[in-house]
Amino acid sequence: MQVLKRKSLALVGNHAVAYAIKQAKPQVLAVYPITPQTTMLEKLSEYISNGELKAELIRVESEHSALAAIYGAALAGARVFTATASQGLLYMTEMIYWAGGQRVPMVAAVATRAIAEPWSIWDDHQDFVSKRDAIWIQMMAENVQEAYDLTIQAFRISEDERVILPVMMGFDGFILTHTMERIEVLEDWEVDSFLPPRNFNLIDFSDPIGIGPIATPDEYIKYRYEAKKAMDRAKGVIEEIMREYEKLSGRKQYGLVECYKCEDAKYVFVTMGAWSGDAKVAVDRLRNEGLEVGLLKIRVFRPFPKEKVREYLNSMKEVVVFDRAVSYGSGGVLANEVKAAMYGSNVNIHSVIAGLGGKDVRPLHFQQVMYDLINGKLEEERWLL
Amino acid sequence: MTLITVPKRQIKFLRGNAACPGCPIPKELDILLEELGEKTVLVVPASCTTVIMGDTSGMPSTVPVVHSAFAAAPAIASGIVRQLRMRGDKDATVVVWAGDGGTADIGFASLSGAAERNEDILYVCYDNEAYMNTGIQRSSLTPHGAWTTTTPEGKREFKKPMPFIMAEHKIPYVATASIAYPFDYQAKVRKAKSIHGFRYIHLLSPCPPGWRFDSSLTVEIAKLAVETGIWPLFEIEYGEFRLTSVSKTLLDKSKRKPVEEYLKLQGRFSKLKPEDIKRIQDYVDEMWEEIAQMVKK
Numbered sequence: 153m154q155v156l157k158r159k160s161l162a163l164v165g166n167h168a169v170a171y172a173i174k175q176a177k178p179q180v181l182a183v184y185p186i187t188p189q190t191t192m193l194e195k196l197s198e199y200i201s202n203g204e205l206k207a208e209l210i211r212v213e214s215e216h217s218a219l220a221a222i223y224g225a226a227l228a229g230a231r232v233f234t235a236t237a238s239q240g241l242l243y244m245t246e247m248i249y250w251a252g253g254q255r256v257p258m259v260a261a262v263a264t265r266a267i268a269e270p271w272s273i274w275d276d277h278q279d280f281v282s283k284r285d286a287i288w289i290q291m292m293a294e295n296v297q298e299a300y301d302l303t304i305q306a307f308r309i310s311e312d313e314r315v316i317l318p319v320m321m322g323f324d325g326f327i328l329t330h331t332m333e334r335i336e337v338l339e340d341w342e343v344d345s346f347l348p349p350r351n352f353n354l355i356d357f358s359d360p361i362g363i364g365p366i367a368t369p370d371e372y373i374k375y376r377y378e379a380k381k382a383m384d385r386a387k388g389v390i391e392e393i394m395r396e397y398e399k400l401s402g403r404k405q406y407g408l409v410e411c412y413k414c415e416d417a418k419y420v421f422v423t424m425g426a427w428s429g430d431a432k433v434a435v436d437r438l439r440n441e442g443l444e445v446g447l448l449k450i451r452v453f454r455p456f457p458k459e460k461v462r463e464y465l466n467s468m469k470e471v472v473v474f475d476r477a478v479s480y481g482s483g484g485v486l487a488n489e490v491k492a493a494m495y496g497s498n499v500n501i502h503s504v505i506a507g508l509g510g511k512d513v514r515p516l517h518f519q520q521v522m523y524d525l526i527n528g529k530l531e532e533e534r535w536l537l
Numbered sequence: 538m539t540l541i542t543v544p545k546r547q548i549k550f551l552r553g554n555a556a557c558p559g560c561p562i563p564k565e566l567d568i569l570l571e572e573l574g575e576k577t578v579l580v581v582p583a584s585c586t587t588v589i590m591g592d593t594s595g596m597p598s599t600v601p602v603v604h605s606a607f608a609a610a611p612a613i614a615s616g617i618v619r620q621l622r623m624r625g626d627k628d629a630t631v632v633v634w635a636g637d638g639g640t641a642d643i644g645f646a647s648l649s650g651a652a653e654r655n656e657d658i659l660y661v662c663y664d665n666e667a668y669m670n671t672g673i674q675r676s677s678l679t680p681h682g683a684w685t686t687t688t689p690e691g692k693r694e695f696k697k698p699m700p701f702i703m704a705e706h707k708i709p710y711v712a713t714a715s716i717a718y719p720f721d722y723q724a725k726v727r728k729a730k731s732i733h734g735f736r737y738i739h740l741l742s743p744c745p746p747g748w749r750f751d752s753s754l755t756v757e758i759a760k761l762a763v764e765t766g767i768w769p770l771f772e773i774e775y776g777e778f779r780l781t782s783v784s785k786t787l788l789d790k791s792k793r794k795p796v797e798e799y800l801k802l803q804g805r806f807s808k809l810k811p812e813d814i815k816r817i818q819d820y821v822d823e824m825w826e827e828i829a830q831m832v833k834k
Contacts (some may be wrong), residue, residue: 179620179621179623180616180620181621182612182615182616202574208619208620208623210612210615210616210619210651210654211651212612212615213647213649213650213655214646214647214650216608216609216612216647217609217611217612217615217646217647217650218612220605220606220609220610220613221611221612221613221615221616221619221649222616223609223610223615224580224603224614224615224616224617224618224620225616225619225620226616226620227603227616228617228624229614229616229620230619230620230623231625232616246609247606247609248608250606250609261739264745276792282717284723289554327735354601355601355603355617355621357575357576357577357600357601357629360575360598360599360600360601360602361589361596361601361602361606362596362598362601362602363601363603363604364603364604364605365587365590365591365592365593365596365602365604366587366588366591366592366593367592367593370590370591370595381675414632429757433616451755478617495705
């Protein structure tokens, strides 16, 4: 494969996503500021005011209106974008479900952040995973490069006629949004070829329709079943689009999940988001000690890639899932997903809850958990306090 | 006698819809769409009209309808109009068609935001003075003294002065209207259509089951609301206040009918005592003193 010599830029995560948005050329954006997303909104405002991005930015009075505004614009045919975090994502929740139920293509970036009370501006995944049932495709980045790449891919996936679903791109607040990384960017013309103009419009005066009327019980469940089928189809489409993007970018790293040294592993971490990088460092150190350790990173959370998870984890001895989000009264959210995917298998699945509200988690923490896992000392669920 | 003949017109909001008997909403929409033409989008938040628009099998509207969550209509309309203008459509009208709860209560932040941004939207509040779709619960636009299922002793507070609140947003056009004065209403829709920016029309919409009156009396009640001065017809165009239609003749208190004539026809006011009626009369008279000040300016 020919690897292009790429332009590289040093960007913080928020600016990398803004750069991807500039190249994806949405016509309408509506964004309400919230830490840690705000510097992205500022950068987008700058692109629009200096003419680098020709788009309408609706400076709405709330996140609820932000999603409502891009929903309206998307119905009228616009490629649309918003970004939020934490309380903002909760505040727009009604419209998140609305857009998912109506299956309108759109992209939302979520700079993940803990949920109050108590107040916290720091990172965890509670906001992101709380939207798991809203009929949105959800992907999560490990680093700034992925945040950039997934943002561009998100538009293509969302608008694919086999899918037609909104897409949420999560990336860890501060850990990625405010960390500068040197990333490779595509040329504008390459993004243009990857993302052809959107061909979708429901506001047609010559053919007036009612969008989102009352559905009787017999009809309602049929709409929901169609949404389920679209989610199922999306798995294959996402893989196809990611492969195409691999060819375009020359970087081979994409798929619903990423398996890091787990092919011959017996003990494996399962993670999602930025701390996958810390877990990889831990895997390398443990491998140096001769331990058969690997990592399975979940990149696409919805649709949940249960076939891939089963394929990779079935041959493992022990699995430990790291969660930055909890379903209180039940367990780690990702752990529960993995357990459901592994239904019927004999693999032991442990859960570690850590990093809530920005609590620091380092490679050493992963290593310690792995020693305990291998030595049979890890409980079914452990909190790293 | 000379007969005045009216050319046969095509109905714009189809009959056989799900409105209650005596409900003015279908006629109000019919007049609106006749005036605005087919290049119109209706954005409808949760309200009686959600039901009137029918289910997935078809709709009475002859123009596109976008259903909206309760608090979201002005923002959805903002997005639609921005994209229509982006795609080069300069003359289509985006209308929010919302009830009093969607306007003055749950949707108020979104409405105020869209007005502050002066979005190119025509906002019509069809005000039936309570949450009628859920079965007659009080809203901030329910009038003082009115019975609802959540104010069994009568509402203590007075109606939020929405048209004036909207005028304070310094938007280009604000008007009140009534189904009893269809030509006045129609003229206001026509004027609103000719103006760009945020336009607000507040339409008092008597509700037979909610206000407790016979469904044959809708127009009569709407007319009495204006004749008693409870519902003044006016417009505020670029800040300039003007009374319209019969309200022009009502500055003199002696020309206004006593409010009791309006109140006594409605079951929702049946528990009012004479002192309650006097309080409402005083409230209306004070409002007209303020109107007199605005007319002088």
